[in-house]
Amino acid sequence: MNPIVAQNPPVATPFFFYLLAAAMIIGGILVITRKNAVHSALALITALLAQAGLYLMLYAPFVAAVQILLYAGGIMVLFLFVIMLISIERTMKERQFNSQWLIGIVAAAALGGLFITVFTKGKSLFPDGHFTYAESGNTQAVADLLYGPHTGMYMFSFEIASLLLLVAIIGAVVMAKKRI
Amino acid sequence: MHDLINYITSYFGSNLTPGAAGNFFWATVYILLVFVGLSIAVIAMNWLERKILAHMQVRLGPMRVGPHGLLQPIADAIKLLLKEDIIPAEADQLVFWIAPFIVVLAAFTVFVVVPFGPTSAITDMNIGILFMLGVSSLSVLGIVTAGWASNSHYPLIGALRSSAQMVSYEVAMGLAVVSAILMTSLHGLGFYGVAASGDTGTLSMIEIVNAQMEQQTWFIFKFFPLGLIAFTIFAIAMVAETNRAPFDLPEAESELTAGFHTEYSGFRWSLFFLAEYSAMIAVSSIAVTLWLGGWLRPFPNALAGRTWDVIFSFFPGLTFLALGAITFYNVARMPRHPLFRIQTMGLAGFGAVLGLIGVVLLIPEISSHVQNVFWFSAKVAAFMYLYIWYRGTFPRYRFDQLMKVGWKVLLPTGLVLLILTAGVGMRDEIWDLLQRVTHS
Amino acid sequence: MDAMLHISTLHYLVLGAALFLLGVIGVLTRRNVVIVLMSIELILNAVNLNLVALSRYWQGMPARMGGGAGALHGQVFAIFVITDAAAEAAVGLGILIAFFRNKETVNIDEVNLLKW
Numbered sequence: 001m002n003p004i005v006a007q008n009p010p011v012a013t014p015f016f017f018y019l020l021a022a023a024m025i026i027g028g029i030l031v032i033t034r035k036n037a038v039h040s041a042l043a044l045i046t047a048l049l050a051q052a053g054l055y056l057m058l059y060a061p062f063v064a065a066v067q068i069l070l071y072a073g074g075i076m077v078l079f080l081f082v083i084m085l086i087s088i089e090r091t092m093k094e095r096q097f098n099s100q101w102l103i104g105i106v107a108a109a110a111l112g113g114l115f116i117t118v119f120t121k122g123k124s125l126f127p128d129g130h131f132t133y134a135e136s137g138n139t140q141a142v143a144d145l146l147y148g149p150h151t152g153m154y155m156f157s158f159e160i161a162s163l164l165l166l167v168a169i170i171g172a173v174v175m176a177k178k179r180i
Numbered sequence: 181m182h183d184l185i186n187y188i189t190s191y192f193g194s195n196l197t198p199g200a201a202g203n204f205f206w207a208t209v210y211i212l213l214v215f216v217g218l219s220i221a222v223i224a225m226n227w228l229e230r231k232i233l234a235h236m237q238v239r240l241g242p243m244r245v246g247p248h249g250l251l252q253p254i255a256d257a258i259k260l261l262l263k264e265d266i267i268p269a270e271a272d273q274l275v276f277w278i279a280p281f282i283v284v285l286a287a288f289t290v291f292v293v294v295p296f297g298p299t300s301a302i303t304d305m306n307i308g309i310l311f312m313l314g315v316s317s318l319s320v321l322g323i324v325t326a327g328w329a330s331n332s333h334y335p336l337i338g339a340l341r342s343s344a345q346m347v348s349y350e351v352a353m354g355l356a357v358v359s360a361i362l363m364t365s366l367h368g369l370g371f372y373g374v375a376a377s378g379d380t381g382t383l384s385m386i387e388i389v390n391a392q393m394e395q396q397t398w399f400i401f402k403f404f405p406l407g408l409i410a411f412t413i414f415a416i417a418m419v420a421e422t423n424r425a426p427f428d429l430p431e432a433e434s435e436l437t438a439g440f441h442t443e444y445s446g447f448r449w450s451l452f453f454l455a456e457y458s459a460m461i462a463v464s465s466i467a468v469t470l471w472l473g474g475w476l477r478p479f480p481n482a483l484a485g486r487t488w489d490v491i492f493s494f495f496p497g498l499t500f501l502a503l504g505a506i507t508f509y510n511v512a513r514m515p516r517h518p519l520f521r522i523q524t525m526g527l528a529g530f531g532a533v534l535g536l537i538g539v540v541l542l543i544p545e546i547s548s549h550v551q552n553v554f555w556f557s558a559k560v561a562a563f564m565y566l567y568i569w570y571r572g573t574f575p576r577y578r579f580d581q582l583m584k585v586g587w588k589v590l591l592p593t594g595l596v597l598l599i600l601t602a603g604v605g606m607r608d609e610i611w612d613l614l615q616r617v618t619h620s
Numbered sequence: 621m622d623a624m625l626h627i628s629t630l631h632y633l634v635l636g637a638a639l640f641l642l643g644v645i646g647v648l649t650r651r652n653v654v655i656v657l658m659s660i661e662l663i664l665n666a667v668n669l670n671l672v673a674l675s676r677y678w679q680g681m682p683a684r685m686g687g688g689a690g691a692l693h694g695q696v697f698a699i700f701v702i703t704d705a706a707a708e709a710a711v712g713l714g715i716l717i718a719f720f721r722n723k724e725t726v727n728i729d730e731v732n733l734l735k736w
Contacts, residue, residue, distance in 0.1 A: 017627045021635050028639050028662055032646030037654045038275065038328055044658050045321060047639075051665055058632070058676040063668075063698050065310035070702050073317030074347065075661070075709045080324050081343050082713045083654055084336065086720045104648030108641050115637040138692070139306055139383055145696050154696050161703045168707030175714030178721070 016057060023050035037083045041076060048072050062139045197386070199292075199303020210302045214291050222457040226253040229568050236572040247527035248510065263446035268330060271443065275329035280444070280451035282322030287455040289315050290462040295385045297475045297552030308385035309357060312466055313350075316421070319459060320346040323423075323430065326452075327440035338439030341579060342430030345420055348586040349427075353417035355594030356410045359601045360470040363399050363407065364391040366605030389474035396481040400471040403604050409597055411471040413590050415566075418463040420586070422456065424567055426574035427582060464563035465556070472559050475552035493547045496554040500538030507531030632673035639666035653719070653726045657712045664705045668698045 027047030034040045048071045055064035144151050146158055191203045198206035227242070227249065234241025242249030267276055293308040295301040305311055320343055327339020365381030382388060392398055400411045420427040431439030441452045468474060477492045508531045514524040541547050541554075577585070603610065639662055646659025675694025681687025716726065723730055 013627050017631065021631075024635065025638060025642075028642035031658055031662060032642055032650060032655065034655075036272075037652060038272070038325070040655050040658055042275065042278075042325065044661060047662070048665065051669060054632070054635075054669065055672055058672050059679075060672045060675065060692075060695050060698075061305065061307045062310070063672055063695050063702075065307040065314055066699055066702055067668075068314035069310060069317060070706060071661075071665075073314055073320070073350070075706055077317075077320055077324065077343050077347055078709055078713060079654065079658065080321070080328070081340065081347075082716060084324070084328055084340060085717065086654075086726055101649045104645050107648060108645045111644060112637075112641050115634075115641070137306070138695075141690055141692050142695055142699070144690070145692055151690070154700075157700065161700055164707050165703065168710045172710040172714035175711065176717045 013057065016053070020050040020053045020057075023047065024054075038080065041079050041083060044079075045072055045076050048076070059138065062142050195299060197295075197299055197301045197304045199301075207302060210300075214294075214302060215288070218288070218291065218458050218461065219454075221461060222454055223253045223257075225457050225460075225564060226256065226453075228564075229571075232565070232568045233572050236569075247514070247523040247530070250527070250530060257450070260446055260450040265446045265448060266443075268332065268443050270331045272329040272331065275325050276443075279322050279326035279329055280448045280455070282325065283319050283455040284322075284451045284458075286315055286319035286322060287458040287462060291458075291465075293385050294462070294465045295389060295469060295474055296556050298386060298390075300475075300553055301386060304384055304386045307383050309361065309383050309388065309466070309470070312385070312462070313354065313357065316459060316462055317346070317350055319455065322455075323440050326444070330440075330443035332443055334436045334438075335440050335442045338430045338436050338442070342423060342440060345423070345427065345429065345582060345586075348583060349417040349420040349590070352413055352586060352590035352594050353421060355591070355598055356414040356417065357466075357470065359406070359410045359594070359598045360399050360414075361388070362598070362601050362605065363395075363402050364388055366601075385469050385474075388469060389476065392473050393476055393480060398471060398473040398476075403601060406597060406601050406604065407471065409593065410601070411467070413594050413597070414467055414471070416585070417590060418467060419567070419570060420582070421463055422460050422567075424456075424460065425571040426576050428576060429579055429582060460564065460567055461560060464560045464567075467563060468556060468559040475556045477551065477555050490544075493544065493551055494542065496547055496551055497538045497540075497542035499554070499558075500534050500541055502538075504531045504535030504538055507534055629673050629677040632676075633670055636666045636669040636673065639663075639669065651727050651729055653716050653728045653731075656728055657709065657716070660708065660712075661705060664701055664708075668701050671695070671698045671701065 024047045027043045027045075027050065030043035031040045031047065034043065048067060052064040052067040052072070055061070055067060146152060146154050187203070188205050191198060191201060191206045194201050194203075198204075198210055230252070231241045231249070242252040245251045245255045267273060290312050292302045293305050293311055295304070323346075324339045324343045327335040327337075327342070330336070361381055361383060363381075364387070382391065395402070399407045401407055419425075423430050429439075430436075431441065436442070441449055444452060473480075477495075479488075483492075507527060511524060511528045511531060514520055514527065541550060643659045643662035643666060646662065647656055650656050650659065671694040673694075675692055675698075678687045678691040678694065681691070719731065720726055
């Protein structure tokens with residue numbers, strides 16, 4: 001695999017980063033605060049698409065494509081489909097948040113504090129490297145890691161993942177079907 | 181100012197797409213060109229579909245607005261824009277408002293990677309085909325939300341049907357696409373290439389067409405009949421993906437009035453219309469790129485050489501001249517009554533414009549730039565005709581039949597096909613392996 | 621200001637942490653099962669963002685430390701996580717439908733059969 005030196009350095013990186021990050025954060029907040037599940041799902045889709053954009057900025061176009069194809073186009077359609085199958089009128093009139101909000105805030109605060117301390121100290125842990133590789137050949141490189149004859153160290157994990165999907169299919173059918 | 185001109189002219193002579201070359205000016209120009217071209221194509225499709233369907237059913241179709249109804253699409257557009265924009269009182273206002281835009285965005289964004297020629301694409305992505313499949317699968321979100329937000333029974337049923345249908349057929353479509361992508365890595369000449377060790381395939385749309393050029397065969401003919409079967413699966417799945425007859429259950433008129441867009445009117449409805457037709461063009465261009473050689477003219481290898489290049493470069497101009505000739509034949513057949521004088525003159529003017537385009541396209545400098553786009557558009561146009569033909573001839577499927585075709589026919593066929601494609605492509609390696617196993 | 625404008629790996633990690641927190645809060649406080657499942661998706665996505673950002677980080681590291689252009693392990697892991705998310709969503713929504721059929725509600729507080 002020949003690493004190809006970037007021909008065009010990315011432009012306006014801070015602008016796009018903050019734009020997409022804002023879209024993700026606002027999307028995330030809307031997901032956990034909206035009463036209506038469909039609105040939550042739409043907010044989540046926005047966040048997922050913004051995240052695909054961030055993957056592109058991180059020179060991971062294959063993961064970005066998988067994100068759009070599987071998450072936004074597959075999983076979220078499944079979510080919307082299920083939301084429409086179950087009637088949501090009744091749940092919308094009910095109380096939306098359970099009494100665990102105190103525990104939730106405490107847990108989140110503890111976790112957040114941990115993250116903040118790690119990240120304030122993390123500047124020395126993550127010095128800047130030299131990012132010179134463009135996205136050309138990213139798909140091939142990922143495929144090399146997955147299936148390559150010499151570098152394919154994740155071949156077995158890949159097979160396990162396919163087994164997991166098979167189990168999930170059977171499980172979903174068993175759960176969702178009325179009479180088997 | 182001088183820098184600006186330098187920046188603009190620096191793109192000439194580059195053999196990259198503007199996106200890959202990083203030239204924003206030309207990227208913007210290409211985006212505008214593609215947008216205008218698509219809009220014209222959708223307007224033309226609107227007229228052609230009504231005319232062709234009418235002629236299939238031994239009717240005349242629109243004849244009143246302009247000669248042979250040529251101005252009908254424009255009249256329709258004006259009517260749609262002037263119509264009242266109704267939002268049902270019980271609808272979810274915000275989602276109802278957003279849904280058509282999701283569909284249109286998904287349908288248009290796809291064209292970022294469509295290769296109209298070796299350099300005539302907005303950009304060339306390493307993940308081109310995945311990007312196209314992914315973004316075009318987003319349009320189902322718009323349809324589902326449109327049906328849900330209308331807060332009405334028919335649209336909801338239409339949306340449920342459409343989500344089930346599009347998700348099901350995406351699987352079969354993906355399998356067919358994967359088998360075509362596999363062929364890019366199985367090098368060699370002719371219908372039966374073999375894998376050369378160390379060769380990598382590609383997902384980039386432009387490289388897929390280049391692979392077909394190098395392997396001297398369109399992928400529809402490669403590993404005959406495997407390529408043909410993959411193409412057939414895709415051709416069936418793409419009709420279901422775009423919710424067109426005979427798979428138009430989400431908007432089946434006789435059952436659901438208009439399916440997911442029952443409650444939409446005016447401008448918003450026209451957005452759904454625009455999205456449907458540009459999605460049709462998008463999936464057709466995937467099929468053309470993957471199996472029918474993209475922008476390549478017929479027989480680029482067998483009939484190579486300067487003479488053939490010159491002969492084939494006449495085709496774009498001759499096509500438009502032929503269209504102009506047909507128009508003038510119809511001018512001659514117009515009634516001679518004075519009431520028809522303006523219509524006759526209008527038709528003659530249209531024919532003159534077509535003929536003029538034809539003459540311009542005959543100039544060698546222009547035709548050499550345009551012919552790639554011409555061959556690509558001609559192949560896509562053939563698919564558009566197929567869509568209309570399906571609508572005119574096939575009866576609509578029942579929903580359980582639709583699901584049966586998707587899951588029990590197309591999906592297993594696609595899986596077997598994928599294994600066979602890999603097996604045929606790697607047959608030498610498999611043979612070696614068998615020899616080694618049996619000898620030891 | 622310079623730290624704000626120069627986007628480094630740390631920025632992505634902070635963003636991932638924020639998303640993770642939002643997901644955790646959603647899982648702990650919401651009563652609607654669908655939204656709880658969506659919050660889990662948020663958590664998985666936060667993890668994915670970290671994985672891809674760190675994969676990018678390792679590409680910039682010298683080869684003797686395990687870095688280099690081919691160090692895309694984070695991206696491979698992200699793909700595995702997406703696979704997991706698909707499986708989780710399928711099974712979770714299946715359970716949700718079974719639950720809704722029996723109890724006529726999607727309130728997660730009513731899932732209490734095992735308490736008896």
